[in-house]
Amino acid sequence: MTKPLKDETNICFGCSPNNPIGLKMEFEDDGDVCRAYYTARPEHMGWNDVVHGGLVATMLDEAMGRWLWVRNLITMTAEMTIRYSKPVPVGVRLTVESSGVSQKGKLIEMTARIILPDGSLAARARAKFLKVGPGNLPEKGDAE
Numbered sequence: 510m511t512k513p514l515k516d517e518t519n520i521c522f523g524c525s526p527n528n529p530i531g532l533k534m535e536f537e538d539d540g541d542v543c544r545a546y547y548t549a550r551p552e553h554m555g556w557n558d559v560v561h562g563g564l565v566a567t568m569l570d571e572a573m574g575r576w577l578w579v580r581n582l583i584t585m586t587a588e589m590t591i592r593y594s595k596p597v598p599v600g601v602r603l604t605v606e607s608s609g610v611s612q613k614g615k616l617i618e619m620t621a622r623i624i625l626p627d628g629s630l631a632a633r634a635r636a637k638f639l640k641v642g643p644g645n646l647p648e649k650g651d652a653e
């Protein structure tokens with residue numbers, strides 16, 4: 510298994526509780542989906558109570574990276590496309606979800622989305638991750 514994410518040497522900007530300026534996202538696995546409930550803070554704002562687009566990308570990247578990490582897939586983000594459909598407000602409970610799409614050799618395609626409290630889709634990402642370590646994408650429905 511990969512290094513535990515709660516390890517005190519983990520200072521990941523997205524998920525570590527040890528990074529004083531990090532997002533501190535907390536994920537749970539729900540079958541084939543990795544999910545975080547996250548409320549962005551005022552310091553995450555671009556302007557006008559809207560979360561900075563780069564941090565929206567970070568949340569999506571983190572969700573996909575996390576999905577892979579807990580499945581022992583050691584990867585790096587190689588490409589990511591984001592559709593920003595609605596402004597993501599600070600101070601509201603967001604649902605950030607990711608799932609695996611496909612694998613071809615070292616290339617793993619992933620998807621992620623941010624859902625607002627009213628159930629509408631605010632942003633979605635498609636990304637390619639390149640494997641830099643062992644492991645393969647589980648078949649759909651495979652339990653952890």
Ligand SMILES: CCCCCCCC(=O)SCCNC(=O)CCNC(=O)[C@H](O)C(C)(C)COP(=O)(O)OP(=O)(O)OC[C@H]1O[C@@H](n2cnc3c(N)ncnc32)[C@H](O)[C@@H]1OP(=O)(O)O
Pocket residue numbers: 521523524570571573574575578584585586587588615616637639641
């Ligand atoms: C819990 C943890 C959560 C973490 C979430 C955060 C994750 C991150 O943000 S990681 C940081 C951001 N990403 C990076 O810094 C990555 C920087 N890039 C790199 O290090 C390298 O380019 C890396 C590792 C992606 C690929 O390097 P390397 O293995 O040498 O790849 P390379 O030889 O160029 O390509 C391998 C194959 O993949 C293909 N490939 C590479 N990139 C792409 C792409 N974007 N799309 C399609 N194919 C690609 C190449 O064409 C090549 O194919 P083939 O073998 O058929 O010729």
